Amino acid sequence: MNLPEAFLSRMRTQLGETEFQAYLSAMARPARRALRVNTLKTDAAALFSLLRLPQEPCGVIPEGFFVPEGFAPGTQPLHAAGLFYMQEPSAQFPAALLGAQPGETVLDLCAAPGGKTGQLAAAMQNRGLLIANEVSPARSSVLCGTLERLGVQNALVTSMRPDALCPLLASRCDAVLVDAPCSGEAMFRRDPRALADWSEAHVLSCAERQRGILASAAEAVRPGGRLVYSTCAFSPEENEETVARFLQAHPEFSCQAQRRLYPHSSPGEGQFAALLLRKGGPAPAAAAPLRGPQRRAGAAQTEPPAALRRFFSETMRVPPAAQVRTLPDGRVFLLPERLPALLERMRVLRAGVLAGELRGARFVPAHGLFLAYPKSAFSAAAELEGAALSAFLAGEAIPCDPALSGYVAACVSGHPLGFGKAAGGTLKNHLPKGLRIR
Ligand code: SAM
Numbered sequence: 001m002n003l004p005e006a007f008l009s010r011m012r013t014q015l016g017e018t019e020f021q022a023y024l025s026a027m028a029r030p031a032r033r034a035l036r037v038n039t040l041k042t043d044a045a046a047l048f049s050l051l052r053l054p055q056e057p058c059g060v061i062p063e064g065f066f067v068p069e070g071f072a073p074g075t076q077p078l079h080a081a082g083l084f085y086m087q088e089p090s091a092q093f094p095a096a097l098l099g100a101q102p103g104e105t106v107l108d109l110c111a112a113p114g115g116k117t118g119q120l121a122a123a124m125q126n127r128g129l130l131i132a133n134e135v136s137p138a139r140s141s142v143l144c145g146t147l148e149r150l151g152v153q154n155a156l157v158t159s160m161r162p163d164a165l166c167p168l169l170a171s172r173c174d175a176v177l178v179d180a181p182c183s184g185e186a187m188f189r190r191d192p193r194a195l196a197d198w199s200e201a202h203v204l205s206c207a208e209r210q211r212g213i214l215a216s217a218a219e220a221v222r223p224g225g226r227l228v229y230s231t232c233a234f235s236p237e238e239n240e241e242t243v244a245r246f247l248q249a250h251p252e253f254s255c256q257a258q259r260r261l262y263p264h265s266s267p268g269e270g271q272f273a274a275l276l277l278r279k280g281g282p283a284p285a286a287a288a289p290l291r292g293p294q295r296r297a298g299a300a301q302t303e304p305p306a307a308l309r310r311f312f313s314e315t316m317r318v319p320p321a322a323q324v325r326t327l328p329d330g331r332v333f334l335l336p337e338r339l340p341a342l343l344e345r346m347r348v349l350r351a352g353v354l355a356g357e358l359r360g361a362r363f364v365p366a367h368g369l370f371l372a373y374p375k376s377a378f379s380a381a382a383e384l385e386g387a388a389l390s391a392f393l394a395g396e397a398i399p400c401d402p403a404l405s406g407y408v409a410a411c412v413s414g415h416p417l418g419f420g421k422a423a424g425g426t427l428k429n430h431l432p433k434g435l436r437i438r
Contacts, residue, residue: 001027003188004198011234019264026264031189033071034268035084036092036115037063039122040151041374041415042083050078050413058089058267061096063122066267075437077389081417082149082371087115090186090261090268094179094230095119097257097273102127103337104174107220109162109213112139114146116179121152129336131173133158133165144350145434148368153322154336156343157350162216168342169220175227178217180210182231182238186263186270207237214246218253223281227253230273234262239272252279307363308332308355315365315407318377322352330358334372367432370409370419378409378416382427385412392418392429395436400427 012020037044044063048055053071058064064087073079073086095116100106100123111117112134121130132147132155134140140159147155158165183203184194214229221227229246231238240258247253258274304312304324312319322334334353340346353372356365375381388398392410397420400408404422410431411417418435420427 001188001195003027003195006200007185007198010200014234014236015262019262022264023262026262027189031088031269032066032267034058034064034066034087034089034092035073036061036087036119037065037084038082038118038150039063040126041081047078047083050083051076058092060089060267061092061119063119064089064092077384077393077412077417078415080149080393080435080437081412081415082151083415085115085118085146085150087119088190088268090266090271091115091232092119092268093259093261093271094228094273095123095177097230097259097275098175098177098226098228100124100130100175104128105131105172105338107131107133107166107169107173107176107217109133109166109176109178109217109220110135110180111157112136112143112146114143114150116177117143117155118146118150118152120177121147121150121154124154126151126153127337128154129338129340130155131158131165131169131340132156133160133162135159135161140349147350148354148371151372153334153353153372155350155352156336156339156346156348158346158348160347162213165346166216166219168345169340171220171222172340173220173222174225176217176221176225178210178214178227178229180206180213180229180231180238182206182210182233183235184232185234186232189263189269203233203235203237206233207235207242210238210242211245214242215249218246218250218278221253221278223252223278225278225281226256227276227278228273229276230271232269232271234260234270234272239274243274243276246276253277254279305332305358305363307358307361311356311363311365311407315379316373316377317379318373320353320355320373320377324355325351326358332356332358332363334369365407365419365430367418367430367435370416373416375409375411375414375416380404380406380422381409381411381416382420382422383411383414392420392427392431393437395429395431395433395438397429398427399425401425
């Protein structure tokens, strides 16, 4: 690999000759791939037994494991069912450092494609409120897809600039993650674009942008709350210097921990993360709560409509406990535990689980509803394997038990990966086109 001369010279100065040589040796080896077990749906023992792979822990978080060369997640039905997320080991560190807890209000400010958001939701056990923000509209739709597949129920997905969103959340968040856009110096083995885009000028412009994002993030943190700042870059300008300038401008914060991971000294590609604590304030349980969903005339309806109640009683053994909100366009959401008071001023893409859509007197369920709940929540399920599973994943109608009728959860190894509508011994396929595997 041809690393830029100026980058190498900076790394030599930063690391010293011996460590620099260790870094170069690490970079000469191929990157190893890893996954994070999605504990919202399974555990490591069950997943690896289904994958028929040995468990090889990465050693960063208990849910992180290396996968063998040639492992192809895109063709794995268990991936489609959301049982794991491909995430390189050092990228698993920042969300773990934030220590999100069930019931908290957590903001993930730079969230797409959603690897760390999924990890935060798992730590929160789907309880509390997880605001997942991504400024880029294209990337925010990828974020929605990730959260849907992983079965995340407690996320409010927004697409806003940090300086517009954070004032609306003023001092309300228990914990905020800023996984900032950066020069990507730790991604050189995996992302040729990061390598091609690198220059010293790019490092400095990233640092400037990061300072702005971090300053906005500070506004959202409640007194006594936590803020994690992370990058996948090695430059001091984007890391220690950004944190130092932040602390100078925000004396109400202190740095609790700061860590660099390098490919020669830790598993994975490398990462920087700092844990900052906002001084003062109440203990977590006494923090001011965000208010419940606002009722606004003509905007949205919170009572479950009759068609939805009928669908729940016919299709779900355990109807969702979440509050329902129907939007004027007919989309029905199952809301997270609580929503911010200033919701109407936010650019919200998704609030909780998109359950489906009301079309006149009918309710048509959405793919995400079947990914958000376990097989046991549904009245009817079809276990698929072999040719039937491949055909279903390819989007085809498949034969099913003639006794089945109506909406049926399509499952692999006991986990829903979509749904179909059964009639006369055929399961009509409802897998979204973009998710089909041929
Ligand atoms: N946390 C993500 C994950 O684990 O999947 C990765 C986030 S990536 C390192 C940084 C994100 O910041 C990108 O999705 C990018 O679109 C977004 N971004 C770029 N410019 C931004 C800005 N000015 N403010 C906020 N976010 C920005």
